[in-house]
Amino acid sequence: MARTFFRKLLTCLSSEDELDVVLNDKADGQSSRHRANRQRRKFIWRDHIQRQEGLFRDYFAENPVYLSNLFRRxxxxxxxxxxxxxxxxxxxxxxxxQRRDNAGRLGLSSMQNITTTLRMLTYEALSSS
Structure with a gap:
């Protein structure tokens, strides 16, 4: 498919300058006029580190906020x-x-991921019965 595109392109274009412009636009994925209209995604800041510290302090620290009977519940x-x-x-x-995303921000910790997964599994088991 790419081979036929370039053959058509070479036969249709008459000058080298036009060929350079078209090839550069195709290599960029968008032409220069479309790049200005690109919208950025909205980012919602969630402080994963602070929430990890809270989860650890509440349930897993040496003297946790919630006792073992509340953890079990x-x-x-x-x-x-x-x-x-x-x-x-x-x-x-x-x-x-835990990994970093492409912007270098830390994601959820292992403890947060496992907690979320177990809660999802628990809610699914409760809702299906």
């Missing part, structure tokens, strides 16, 4: 079982590890 498992699941999932699946 929220997560439907003991804290040591949760931490064991967290360690196994981190070592098995790299999706749950």
């Amino acid at each position: 929220r997560f439907q498992m003991s804290r040591p079982l949760f931490l064991r699941i967290l360690n196994e999932v981190e070592s098995y699946e790299p999706y749950f590890n």
Whole structure:
């Protein structure tokens, strides 16, 4: 397909200057007049680090805010079982590890990812019964 495009292009264009303009526009993906109209995506700042610190302080610190009976009520498992699941999932699946995005910002931590996943699974199990 690209080969036929360039053949048509070479036969239709008469000067080298026109060929350079068309090839540069195609290489950029958009012509210069379309670049000015490009809209930026909206970014919503969510402080993942502060929320990670809060989650850790509330449930996993040496003296957590919420005791083990409240942890069990929220997560439907003991804290040591949760931490064991967290360690196994981190070592098995790299999706749950904390990464940086293309802008260099830190994403969710492993603990936040696992917590969210377990809550989603719990709500799905409760809603289907």
